[in-house]
Amino acid sequence: MASNKSNKNERAAQARKAAQAQVKAQERRTAAIIGVSVIAVILLFAGVVYFIVRSGDVPELDAADAPTGADLSGGIPISSDAIAGVAGPEDAARLDVYLDFMCPICGQFEETNGEDIDAMIADGSVALYVHPISILDRYSNGTNYSTRAANAAATVADAAPEHFMEFQTAMFENQPAENTEGLSDSEIADIAVGVGVPQEVADTFTDGEFTKWVIAATDQSSQDGVPGTPTLRMADPGDSFDDGKVLEQENDVMYFQPGALAQYVADVNAGTVTVTE
Amino acid sequence: MTVAERWTTVQPWLSTVVRLAMAAILVAAAIPKMLDIPQSIIAVRAYRLLPEAIVPFVGTMLPFFELALAVVLAAGLFTRWAAIVWLLMMVGFSIGVIYAWSQGLSIDCGCFGGGGDVAEGTTNYPVHMLERAGFIVLGLYLAIWPRSKFSVDNWLAPKPV
Numbered sequence: 288m289a290s291n292k293s294n295k296n297e298r299a300a301q302a303r304k305a306a307q308a309q310v311k312a313q314e315r316r317t318a319a320i321i322g323v324s325v326i327a328v329i330l331l332f333a334g335v336v337y338f339i340v341r342s343g344d345v346p347e348l349d350a351a352d353a354p355t356g357a358d359l360s361g362g363i364p365i366s367s368d369a370i371a372g373v374a375g376p377e378d379a380a381r382l383d384v385y386l387d388f389m390c391p392i393c394g395q396f397e398e399t400n401g402e403d404i405d406a407m408i409a410d411g412s413v414a415l416y417v418h419p420i421s422i423l424d425r426y427s428n429g430t431n432y433s434t435r436a437a438n439a440a441a442t443v444a445d446a447a448p449e450h451f452m453e454f455q456t457a458m459f460e461n462q463p464a465e466n467t468e469g470l471s472d473s474e475i476a477d478i479a480v481g482v483g484v485p486q487e488v489a490d491t492f493t494d495g496e497f498t499k500w501v502i503a504a505t506d507q508s509s510q511d512g513v514p515g516t517p518t519l520r521m522a523d524p525g526d527s528f529d530d531g532k533v534l535e536q537e538n539d540v541m542y543f544q545p546g547a548l549a550q551y552v553a554d555v556n557a558g559t560v561t562v563t564e
Numbered sequence: 565m566t567v568a569e570r571w572t573t574v575q576p577w578l579s580t581v582v583r584l585a586m587a588a589i590l591v592a593a594a595i596p597k598m599l600d601i602p603q604s605i606i607a608v609r610a611y612r613l614l615p616e617a618i619v620p621f622v623g624t625m626l627p628f629f630e631l632a633l634a635v636v637l638a639a640g641l642f643t644r645w646a647a648i649v650w651l652l653m654m655v656g657f658s659i660g661v662i663y664a665w666s667q668g669l670s671i672d673c674g675c676f677g678g679g680g681d682v683a684e685g686t687t688n689y690p691v692h693m694l695e696r697a698g699f700i701v702l703g704l705y706l707a708i709w710p711r712s713k714f715s716v717d718n719w720l721a722p723k724p725v
Contacts, residue, residue: 316720323639323716327632334628338621341601345620425600509606510616 348507351500354445360511360528361504362416363444363451365408371444371451375414380555380562381531383416383520385513388436388458389423389465396517397459400542403549405452413552416528417444417455420505422516423465432469434501439475441497446488453482519548521562523555532563579712582705583637586650589699590634597627611660612667640715647706654703658696665689 348359356372357363362383366373384404386393407413419440421433436458444451457478463469470478476489512533513520519542522531534540539562540551554560597604605623608614614622633653636646712718 319639319716319720320641323636323641326635330628330632330635331625334625337601337628338624341624342620422603422606425603506602509609514610 344502345506346499346503348500348503351503352497353500354441354497355448357441357444357500357504358416358528359507360416360418361420361500361507362418362528363441365415365417365452367408367411369405369408369449369452371417371448373448375408376411377414378524379412379414380524380552381414381416381522381526381528382552383418383528383531385418385420385508385516385518385520387420387423387433387516388440388462389426389433389469390516391462391465393517394459394462395543397456399545400548401456401459403546407549407552408452412556417451418504418508418513419455419501420508420513420516421501422505426465427463427469428467430468430471432463434498435472435492435495436469436475437501437505438495438497439472439479439492441500442488442492443479443484445497446491447479447484450479450483454479454484457482521552521555523562524558526563530563534562575709576711576713576718579643579706579709580640580714582702583640583643583712583715586647586699586702586706587634587638590630590637590650594627594630594634598631601627611664613660613663640712640717643710643712643715643717644707647703647710651700651703651707654696654699658693658700661689661692661696665693 348361363371364374365371366375408415419437421437423433424431443454461478472493476492479489480486519534520531521534540547542548555562601624604626605620608623609619633649
């Protein structure tokens with residue numbers, strides 16, 4: 288009898304213990320699930336917040352303060368007198384050149400084709416639009432050289448448009464290597480002054496007046512299918528930007544071969560080659 | 565020890581390695597993207613698969629999502645479900661790579677940051693597809709055998725005594 292009772296008690300105690308352990312374990316489980324889930328949800332939430340904050344950083348191109356004469360593709364037109372912000376000849380092929388001042392191949396492109404392009408501008412055989420974009424900021428050790436250089440170019444186009452083309456050439460002649468801090472704003476200013484830009488204009492590079500426009504134009508270029516820099520986009524004579532297309536080296540023109548681009552533009556103007564159907 | 569017994573011993577350890585490897589792969593994929601979100605957006609856009617309206621959102625959220633999944637995998641919580649989410653993601657990426665390949669696009673997959681279009685001839689689709697296939701095998705393994713050591717799952721559901 289007695290042993291029976293103590294057995295019962297023991298069993299009851301054991302059952303209670305087991306129940307308590309189960310409750311404790313349940314609590315731990317809940318805590319673990321909540322803990323891990325909360326971390327995951329916070330991360331996703333951070334992403335959404337970041338997205339909302341950042342979407343304010345990329346202004347629409349038409350809302351950004353653009354350099355005088357720039358169009359809604361983010362291109363700065365070059366007149367036949369090599370003045371920035373003034374549209375070139377209407378009856379010539381439209382050529383859009385996208386470049387990043389940090390991009391070594393852009394420097395190579397400039398070296399190969401710079402003089403040809405200057406000549407084509409002068410004889411009215413091309414309506415050039417320059418797009419200084421910024422896609423290589425990650426290669427300047429945090430100084431955002433690409434954006435600063437593009438802003439400087441936009442500033443020159445706006446305030447000293449007759450020196451824009453020379454400034455661009457000089458920037459590539461003094462091009463810094465990737466993964467360096469690039470040129471400082473004052474070094475860029477010295478380059479600008481060296482090609483004739485007034486000191487008071489060069490002094491405004493640090494203000495970043497056109498930084499927002501550069502960001503918007505860069506985003507627009509990506510939407511327009513610009514895969515990297517340098518990229519050329521061309522439209523047949525009389526056609527608008529939207530009618531044109533990005534030129535591919537393999538299928539359209541090997542523009543790293545000296546003279547190839549000039550020949551291609553001449554063919555397009557003559558109508559023996561068409562950019563688009 | 566029979567083969568079956570040996571497998572019972574080895575499987576949880578192998579699952580642990582696979583699970584942690586998947587978490588590490590996700591972290592490796594997420595960090596560079598997170599450091600350069602605009603580039604991540606460009607990489608998504610380069611596939612030319614999604615409408616422009618959602619491209620920035622997808623490009624921004626992708627690394628955050630990868631990191632969140634990495635946390636869940638590293639903790640070993642809901643392992644089977646996490647593996648299934650991983651598989652869905654990998655299938656999505658594979659569709660992207662196959663599509664880009666079929667369209668002859670010259671793009672970098674952007675799998676581990678970077679991405680976007682690249683010069684023609686520098687893409688390497690077969691290698692990307694092999695990589696994808698390897699990742700899918702990892703996911704399948706973990707979805708089939710989610711039990712692993714050092715996991716919240718294991719701790720939540722201890723073996724019946």
